Amino acid sequence: MAAIRLVCLAIVLVLGVGHALDFSKAKDVPVLVKTLKNLNRGPPQQVVTKRANVQEKWITQKLDNFDDSNTETYQMRYLINDEFQTDGSPIFIYLGGEWTIEQSMVSAGHWYDMAQEHKGVLVYTEHRYYGESIPTTTMSTENLQYLHVKQALADVAHFITTLKSENAQLANSKVVLAGGSYSATMVVWFKRLYPDLVVGGWASSAPLLAKVDFTEYKEVVGRAFLELGGQQCYNRIQNGIAELESLFANKRGAEARAMLRLCNSFDDQNDLDLWSLFGSISNVFSGIAQYQSGNDINDYCDYLLSFRDDATAIANLVYWAWGVPSCIDATYASTVEYYLWGVENFDAGRPWYYQTCNEYGWYQSSGSRNQPFGTKFPATLYTTLCGDVFNSRYGNEYISNNVAQTNVDFGGMEPGVENVYMTHGALDPWNPMGHGVAEGATLIANASHCSDFGSIRSTDSAEMRASKEKLAELMREWLA
């Protein structure tokens, strides 16, 4: 039994790592970048049971939607599935976020099922600067000035008006939006800025409040391990990380370095290196919690508890999660170097990191005492990285002002929108930045991040099913 579990776990880990390695053929990816990428990948792909005729198309967009004197343009990609299209079909747009768009989201799942019910046209728009919708020749900080959610929302508005004006069958169609994670945030903010263009929206796991030091995130990660994995597992994580911290603090760094298989370049006297290491370790657990389903957490906990001591268990889990390299590169310098390499080598890591520095923060720090991942990854790690990777003007004050401005622009927890259905997993670490039950959102027990896009199915919990049915009912009202 244990052997079977371990084989399954190995498959899960290898698949996870394989995903990260897709981006990295040409370059080693430092573990901090690797874990951050894993946390910002797109929503889970849907299981496609029948081949849909998804077409890839392109639309010309303005490089700067807010400067009439700038006539430069770029090509934005979108996917369209018009198998149900007829006169007046509603348009079901799934918004892309900080990832590459893919076909399954317009060929299967609950969004697809609702489109089928209403004879809708399914569209998946790609966000500027991600996937193949790249507006500039490099991702220099200068060029990234055109990367902003306001620009991306204006792209969507222009997309909707163009699609309707160029297609007689859709001239008077109603439009509904869906999104997950950051693109769910975009659904809410689109409804705020362009209320007349869409009749309704579905925002799954939408963070609404921008915040530099996002201390709550790791609390929920810890809670997921406690509630789904048990107290022993939680203690193992807490004690193992505390033990590693204390080895470094008590001149026993060499032991910790060997245990963690760190590369020689790691400097345990350098705070930024230590912070990068402990941030990366905690992010392995974040990834597991953010994407958990079924018995995942239990299996990981069984693995952790199969070792004789706490620190060895942590070291082995993270080594495995990072793809068993010859040595672990957790230095701050290689993280900086990797993001600078991204100026010329397009890679989703750099533009999203830029958006965090410029608009949101959302740095998942060790600032809360109410979590098991120790004390060694303050938000300062991430804000320092902003300055070193983009421009020295990205200091603490500048980032804080940007983040405050985002909340002024979009209303933070009070976006003031109607007809947007918000869902969250109760164990999704992002949920503290979004609406709770009191504000009208639906919290789905035990669920994680963006976990409700699948079709209604027998394995859904009662709450999951009820939420999907409620959305389908709202959709009937919006499209009536």
Ligand SMILES: *[C@@H]1O[C@H](CO)[C@@H](O)[C@H](O)[C@H]1NC(C)=O
């Ligand atoms: C959540 O998961 C726990 C642990 O597996 C289980 O005991 C509980 O019944 C679940 N709750 C719901 C509402 O599914």
